[in-house]
Amino acid sequence: MGESQICALAGITVDIFAGEFVAVTGASGSGKSTLLNIIGCLDRPNSGRYLLGGIDLSQIGPASLAQIRNDKLGFVFQNFNLIARTTALENVALPVLYSDATRAEATQRANEMLSAMGIAEFRHHWPAQLSGGQQQRVAIARALVNRPAILLADEPTGNLDSAAAREILKIMMRLNRDGLTILMVTHDPEIAAQAARVITLSDGRIARDSSDRAAAVQTWAS
Secondary structure: OOOOOOOOOOOOOOOOOOOOEEEEEEOOOOOHHHHHHHHOOOOOOOOOOOEEOOEEHHHOOHHHHHHHHHHHEEEEEOOOOOOOOOOHHHHHHHHHHHOOOOHHHHHHHHHHHHHHOOOHHHOOOOHHHOOHHHHHHHHHHHHHOOOOOEEEEEOOOOOOOHHHHHHHHHHHHHHHHOOOEEEEEOOOHHHHOOOOEEEEEEOOEEEEEEOOHHHOOOOOOO
């Protein structure tokens, strides 16, 4: 920024293992979103390496990164990021169409995911006709429709009331029990406490990394 340099992440070294549910927390500006964007292949690190499944992604071209994002990673955002002029079904089917599947296959898989999220009856609703919790379920269905290995969630409960947040957390914990790897960014300590592992960032560095599964006080999901 002009003559100033801001180091968003400073020498972070971290391993995330298959099947983990990891929460990344910290104050605003601590580097949470930058870390998530690098893991999600949305940003490139200026130095160092990022290995996904043993493959160094730091030197891979944009087209290959886009393919990896569509095939291996699912994204859920605080603001849902649904396409306003398409139905819930069409929103969920879109990533399948990007993978060169037929429209019939995309529709079938989208219907299956909406059913799994418990909102099949809203498949033909526009996003504006859905509650925040329902929109986030659609967003999760869209994130999972290509059967990714990792779900990346950026403040997934940030725009929800407590009841809707509780339901979204239950869904994510169920998905994790079924084997899905989840990395969730949150500023809310109560939400972070639901994860089996909590990484706390401060000024671009890891201030704390707790992998004590017994420490997760899962009161919200009970």
